[in-house]
Amino acid sequence: MIRLAVDILQRVIDQPCVLPILDLFLLILPRWLFTLMSDEEACDDPWAPSKVAHKTSKSVMSKKKKLKKKGSSLYIPDDTPTSIIGEPSVDTEMDASDGTIAFQPTTESTSELLSSLQTLQFNGEYADFSIKCCDDTYQVHKAIICPRAPFFRAAFGNSTKECEAAEVDLSEHDPTSVRLMVYYLYNLDYPHVKLDGSLGNHTSSNNSNLSHHCRLYALADFCQMNTLKTLTVDKFKKEAETHWNDPDFFEAIQFVYSATVSTDRSMRDAVVGVMMAHRTLLDRQEFKDLVKEIDLAYELLMRMHETGGIKGTRNCRYCGQLY
DSSP: OHHHHHHHHHHHHHSTTHHHHHHHHHHHHHHHHHHHHHTSOOOSSTTOHHHHHHHHHHHHHHHHHHHHHHTOSOOOOTTSOOSOTTOOOSOEEEOTTTSOEEEOOOHHHHHHHHHHHHHHHHHOTTOOEEEEETTEEEEEOHHHHGGGOHHHHHHTTSSOHHHHHTEEEOTTSOHHHHHHHHHHHHHSSOOEEOTTSOEEOTTTOOOOOHHHHHHHHHHHHHTTOHHHHHHHHHHHHHHHHHHTTSHHHHHHHHHHHHHSOTTOOHHHHHHHHHHHHOGGGGGSHHHHHHHHHSTHHHHHHHHHHHHTOOOOSOBOTTTOOBO
C-alpha cells in the first residue's frame, strides 16, 4: 500500500501543472505563517505558560461567540473549561493598556512585605540616612522614604548639606508628628497617641487626637506627602464625630488656621464641616473669640450660603420652629 501511494504521488508530481502550484504554495506558506503569528500578542516568550493559557482561553471564548451568533447546531456549553493545565493559580486581571496579565499580590505576600518593612524600621538594618528631630533620631532608608516624599528626594538629589551628612533635621516641627510620620512610612498607617505620649490604639485610650491629626497634616504638607494628608483628614473627620466638644478641638482649629494657607482646603473644610454640624459650639465664649480672630467666620458664612443654610437648635418664640 505504501508503495502504491508513492507511485500515485510521483505521477501527480510529474504532471506539468502541478509544479507551478507547488511553487506558489511554498511561496505563500511563509507569509501565511507570519501573518498568523502577528495576530497573536507579541511577547518575548510566546509560549510562556501565562501567555499560552491566555491565548487558549481567548480562543475558546471566541469560538463560543461565533457559533452562537451563527445559530449553528454545534455549540460549546458554558461550563466548558476555558483554561489549560498549568495555568497560573495566582489571581490575575487583564491590563487594558497593553493586554498583558497583571498579577495581584495575595494577602499572605502583602502581610509578608509589611512585616519586613516594620522589621527594618525597628532594627535599623540597611539604614542609609537618619531623620533628626530635637532629641529623637530615626534610622531610615532612602529607598523607602524618598520615592514617597519629594521633600526627602530633593534633599538627597544634589550635593546638599543633608546629602553629605546623610541626615535631615526636622527639629522645627512637632516631635510627635515626626514620630508618627516615620511610623506611617513603614506601616501605611499611624497609631493613636495616648495622654502620656506613648503610642497605642484608639480603643485602649479615649483621649482626643484631633490636634495631633492637624499637626501631622501640616508636616505631611511640608514633606509633600499627599497620601498622608488624606489619611489625617479622614481620621480627623471620624474622631470629630465623638470629640467635637472636646477642648482639643478648639486647639486643633487654632493650629489649622495658623499653620495652613487659605488655598489648602482639605483640613480647613473638615473643621468647617464640624462647626456646621454642631452650631452650639458658637454659644461658647472661647469659640466666639476665636471666630473673630481668624477667617473661620467668613468660611462658615460661605458654607451656609453654598448649602442654603441649615437648621439650628433654637426655637422661634412665635412659631416654635428651629432656626
